[in-house]
Amino acid sequence: MEKGISFTKRGFEQAKITKKRYRIADLGQRDSVNGLLLEVMPSGKRYFRFRRKHLGKDVTVTIGLFPDITIEQARKQARQVAVNISEGINPNESKRQAKAEQARQEALSITVQQLFDAYVAEFEIKIKSGERRPKSLKDAQSIWAKHLQHIGHLKAETITKTDADNFIKRIITNNSPAIRNKCLTLLKSMFNEQPLNPFAHIKKLADTKRERILSEHEVRRLLEALEHEPQIYQDVVMMLLVTGQRKNCVFSMEWKEVDHTRAVWIIPTSKIKSKKPHAVPLTKEAMDILQRRSTEANTGEKFVFPNERSQSGHVIEKAGKGSFWHRITERAELRGTEKGDNVTIHDLRRTIASWSVMRGGNIQTTSKLLGHSDISITASTYAHLDIEHVRQELGITTAHLLGTFVHGSKVDRLVREIEQLGEDERKELFQKVTILA
Secondary structure (H helix, E strand, O other): OOOOOOOOHHHHHOOOOOOOOEEEEOOOOOOOOOOEEEEEOOOOOEEEEEEEEEOOEEEEEEEEEEOOOOHHHHHHHHHHHHHHHHOOOOHHHHHHHHHHHHHHHHHHOOEHHHHHHHHHHHHHHHHHOOOOOHHHHHHHHHHHHHHHHHHOOOEHHHOOHHHHHHHHHHHHHHOOHHHHHHHHHHHHHHOOOOOOOOOOOOOOOOOOOOOOOOOHHHHHHHHHHHOOOOHHHHHHHHHHHHHOOOHHHHHOOEHHHEEOOOOEEEEOHHHOOOOOOEEEEOOHHHHHHHHHHHHHOOOOOOEOOEOOOOOOOEOOOOOOOOOHHHHHHHHOOOOOOOHHHOOOOHHHHHHHHHHHHHOOOOHHHHHHHHOOOOHHHHHHHHHHHHHHHHHHHHHHHHHHHHOOOOOOOHHHHHHHHHHOOOHHHHHHHHHHHHHHO
8 A cells, every 4th residue: 555645636636657556545635435446556546435334344346537537527437336245246356247138138239130140150160060961051041141140230129029929920921841941940949048938939841852763754855955955064064963962063074073983973971971981882973974074074173063253263053044953854845834843953862862752762772872962861851762573472462372463474473463463563654655655
């Protein structure tokens, strides 16, 4: 404590600045307040503080900076602090509580856009640690830009459960159930750290999986329509069809991912959902495409299907009539009057998987082809196709067991086998018989 310096404005102005802080006590004057101090810092700043015992411990309360606060104001505030302490109130604890409440209120007042920005920032950290994939973030950003950005200006705390219900209802009126579910998932994640999540009570729509597969006749029309496209688009669509892989993997296929010796395409974990690289066996048709692309590729080309005009550097699927997929499907008469009737690129993946199952392939093999991390994912989509083969074999076995199996001519046995076919298989058989006739 520094002695010999009066607790006056003149005394404070004349106080020396030292390497160590020191305090000047408010003593010896009529208006002095016991416990009031001026602390002189090495930086030259001078703070009014009040010090008093509270519950057996020293409590120091900062009142303010001199000369922003005068001596008279400091003494007045010090008296109030003394009263508060005598009543059992710790001013420092009150300040901490006030700051915490202010922080809470500030957190509640953020906008939905700020919530999304925070979601993206956290996602980017998870990408660096390997927990999430860049493609997943791009999908989320696309969903936000196309369907949710218009609510970005709203305050997060003002959105009620009723508001949330209305947002989701408006989405489903103009979009597919799958888009609705993706929007819901994103919003739930964004609001997850908020005190109340207005979207938490909303459930995903069940049975929203698309089951569109191309018939043999439709595939023929698609292949004919391809002939009018530039070679690169012919090749990329054919690669989609003969490998059954996701479009983002095929579009971004790199030469370094292809093992020409073993005819295997290794898709890295950065491009797929599973936690390990996916090995895709390449058929002769796929290798022929790669051979042609290799012949046409520029020296040092990174991508199998390059596109200098796209930001990614490779072929992408654009929306609208100018896209290659729109042209192909329109030419092949695979576009319906409703948006959901149009054949999508992903339908090619579903088609080759479905054909594989329907022609005797098992679910496990199909799961490996598709690169599913869990066979149950494949089974939930394609098991109903595999069951028709089981039905057919069971019917013939049962006929043998019960003695009703026809041991007649080839035609009789053929009729018996036809009876075991599913509806789709019978239609396909009828079409072929009609052509032969």
